[in-house]
Every structure is written in C-alpha cells, then in structure tokens.
Amino acid sequence: MHSFEELLSIFEDRLKQEKFSREPEELYSPINYTLALGGKRIRPVLTLMACDMFGGDINEALPQAIAIEMFHNFTLIHDDIMDNAPIRRGKQTVYKKWSPNIAILSGDTLFAYAYQYAQKADKDVLQDVLSVFNQTAIEVCEGQQYDLNYETRNDVSVEEYINMIRLKTAVLFGASLKIGAIIGGAKPIEADKLYSFALSIGLGFQLKDDLLDTFGDEAVFGKKPGGDILSNKKTFLYLKTLELADTKTREKLISLYNSDNKNEEEKINSVKTIFKNLNIDEITEREIDRYFDAANIDLNSLDVSVNIKAELYNLAHKMIHRDS
C-alpha cells in the first residue's frame, strides 16, 4: 500500500497536468489560481488511499480524486464571497482579487468540471459514485446555509451545530473515502463503514479546528489565536459554554460577543477566561476523543489487513490530534 506522502505526490503531479488553457481567460485564471493555491489535499488523497486499500488501481481513482478536490475548491470560492473573506491560504480570495461576479462564475464552472471528472468512473460503478457525489454536494450546500443562518440566530444548540459541521465539513471526508472504496472494488458494507469512519473523523477535525483557533499555540498553529472570537463565530466552544454556564456568565459571554470591543486582546482574553473557568478546552478535547473512538470502532470492523488499519489509524490521529 502507498503511503499518504506517495499518494499526495501522485495527486499533485496529476493535478498540475490538468491546468486549464481554455478561454475565456477571465474564467480560467481564477480556477487555475485556486487549484494551485494548495491546501492539505487530504480529501483527494483519502480517495486514492481508499481505492488502494481494496486493491484497486489508483490511476482509476485519480479522476475522482480531482473531482473531489475541484468540488472542495468550488465551495471555497463561493463561501469566501458569502463570508466576505479577503484571504485564503495566505493569498487573496478570488472574489477579492477579481470580482464577486467572476468568483460566482468561475466557481460554477469548477463545479461543472468536478462532475466531468467524477463521470470518468467505469460504467459499472458510475451510478454509485455519482449518487455519493450528488448527495454530498447537496448536503454541503445545506451545511453552508445552516452556517449562514446561525450567524444571526442566538439560540443555536450544540446539536444543531454538530449537524451543521457534519453537513458542511464531515460528509465530504466521507464521500472522499467512500468513492475511492467504490472505485477500488470494495463491498458496499465496507464502503459504508469507511464513510462512517470519515464522518467521525471529520467532526473531530472540525472541533479541533475550533479548539486550535482559540487555544492553539501561535508558533505551531501558524495563526494568531482568537480569530473566531473576534468574528463572533458560534463555535463548539462558544455554544457548549452557553449550555453549561450560569445565567450571569452566559449573559456576559453574549454581551462580549455582541459588543464591538475596540481592544481585541481584551475581548479575546475575557472570552478565553470564561471558557477556561468552565473547562471548555478539556470538554472539547474529550468530545474530540469521543469522535476518535467512534471512528476507531468503524476502523476495527473493516475487512482489511492490520497494516492498512494502522495506516488509517495514523492518518486519523494526525488529522484529529494535530497542533496545526
């Protein structure tokens, strides 16, 4: 079985070959720009890995890996418009560098190309692959809509939040593995176990993101902690605090989030103190562990060799117990 690094390098080489030289340039420059920005490429590598794991030819899964990565990048281009995000991966976002119109349209085009790659699957598995792909695309849109809704709602529950990140983030990890497994010839039950495994990992991954954004070590995490607090983001930490805190603390936290505090450091520290007093960081860590454990139950039930399980375990561990 190939290592993550080997698969990553195979994927990157192939993606470079797929650079668009079509016209109009205004449409394809933002697409090439976005695909070249990088990112961790976890999703497409998961697709290749799942195919490999069941003895499939990874060359056959490459178009689907590209489809997954293109789909993911399409969602980023559109999300950045909706979130008014000027920077992504250290560079200007498409809507900022070009325009919202170009971001809408190049995103749409990238979505269409994602389908063009997904469709290259063998006739015998095409319908199965596309079913997963379609369902996931729809769910990711639903997740993004919930995320937008929650920005202005003050009564979001932890349960609703978990459902939102399941749709917005976790299902695409699930689809990445499941589609690779289908291409690799896995039995449906094995593909479903991998999907369930990835869902737990995806949820843990996002909670870790929430945790690192507030409590991460700047030197390791790579960005200044507190971004979510400054943008009043209703993360797991925030919502869990509202659930656990007494009335006075809850009101204080809400008023901190609703105030336009000029002193950023002060706001971050006040919110962090509330979190700390309620042990929210530890509670979040325990919740992440719970997802990691759930993932491992799926992992152990898989009908694959011990070596492959170890490889998946290491990857899951790296995704969830990361510091950056």
Place this chain on the structure above:
Amino acid sequence: MHSFEELLSIFEDRLKQEKFSREPEELYSPINYTLALGGKRIRPVLTLMACDMFGGDINEALPQAIAIEMFHNFTLIHDDIMDNAPIRRGKQTVYKKWSPNIAILSGDTLFAYAYQYAQKADKDVLQDVLSVFNQTAIEVCEGQQYDLNYETRNDVSVEEYINMIRLKTAVLFGASLKIGAIIGGAKPIEADKLYSFALSIGLGFQLKDDLLDTFGDEAVFGKKPGGDILSNKKTFLYLKTLELADTKTREKLISLYNSDNKNEEEKINSVKTIFKNLNIDEITEREIDRYFDAANIDLNSLDVSVNIKAELYNLAHKMIHRDS
C-alpha cells in the same frame, strides 16, 4: 407522437411533484419559487419530444427534462445576481427577494439537483448523457463570462457575439434535444443532427430576441421596446451597425450608448433611426432566416417520419418567427 402541448402538460405535472420539502427552508424556498415561476419550458419539452421522436418512453426522459430545466433555472438565478436584474418573469429575482448569498447558494444547490436528475438515465446511456450535460454546463458558463466581458469592451465583433450567444443560449437547446434523443435510442449521428438543428434554432431565437427588444410591437411582445438600448446592450443590431456604418454614424451610435441620456424616449428613437437608416432590422431578419434555413437542412436529413419533421418544423418556426 405527442404534441408540444401534451408534452408541456406532462412536464408541468411532473415538475410540481418534485417540489422540495427539505430543510433548511432558506435554501429550498428560493428553489421552489424559481421553479414555480414558469417560463416557456421549451428546453425540457424539447428533451421529451426528441425521446418520443425516436420511439423512446417519455417517462424515461422526464428526469433529464427536469435536469435541463433545473440547470437552466440555476443559470438564471446566478445571472440575475451578476446582471443586477431585479425582475424576472414579472416577479422579483431571488437575489432581490432574498439576498445575493442565498441566490448563490440556492443556485449551487439547484445545479447539484440538476445532476441528480440527469444521473437517473439508464446505465447504458448514462455516460453519453452526462458528457453532453457537462460540456453544455461548461460552455454556458463560458458564454456568460464572454457576455460579462463584452459589457466593458468596445471592440466586440459580430463573430464574437455569435459565438457568445452560441455558448450562452444555443448549446442548451442543442443539449435538450440531443439528450432526449440519446434516451430515446437514436443513433449517434441522428442525435448529432438534432444538436446541430437546435444550435441554428437557438442562434435564430436569440437574434429574434434582439430584434423584438428594439422593434417589437409592445402590445404583442409584452414589454416596452428599447430595453436593450437603454441598458447599452451590445446586441446583434448594435454590433452589425458598427460594422456597416460610416465613421460618423458609428461615432454617433457609440456616443449615444456611452451617454447617460436623461430622456429615454429620445435615446431609443435616435438609436432606432440609425438602425433603420442602415436597414439593420431587415438585415437581422435575413440573418434569422439564414439560421432557419440551416436548421431545416439538418431537419430534412433526419431519419424520421414526415409527420415528425413537420412537428419540428412548426416548433422551429414558432421559436424563430415569433412576435413575442
């Protein structure tokens, strides 16, 4: 063979059944709203008609007809954001009634659903159907980008304009017929002839649109003529005039288009006079006839009965030689 009206009624009944009851409501309300707004439904009926024509079961083509209509409506939702268009089919556009963000996201979702319906084709023809669908989706995006580019360019040629409307408008007519033909069991060469037929009809249809917008009879066309002139749209009429006019007239037309003339009537009449002096209305009619003739060459070469040819001829005639 079913008539256009019969197929339209079958399609409308089926589309009503497909109304979404999923959540989040913020995502699905705009989709249901858009699909219920109506429109001529020419494209999905073309799909059913092509299937019927080759002896296929129209029930099998219904999901693709829905896919085509959903795709078309997705492009309208996004185009209306890009064009700042507040009204479509007499009602508020999605971005205006809700918000640009909701228009982006409900459009994306509708695009994903279009694929979900397209994918329901029989395994044996699925790849062929999706190839047409993908290529068309990409080309429609390219056409829209050219359209946006041409808004700010002053050196657009008639040839470039024709290529733009081919991509933005005509290819979807082509795909509608071709996909229906594939589902109906047509030989590839017959499906390709239908595609070519529809391309010519689509181009003629758009030129007729340009003509009616300026020279249409308000009582019949249903809207006040001159909209394109007031929004400085580089239509076939405008571009052909620039091609044929002497320097003085050309400069006058350009200055009329670039001025913010307070008196709308005056601007419309001045531009119309220039068009008239150069016989642009007749030249456009001749160009439309040329496309109609080209379409009929394809039509006559089709391996279908005389009755079917007559039905298609009448439809093409209605689309191109319409007054509204």
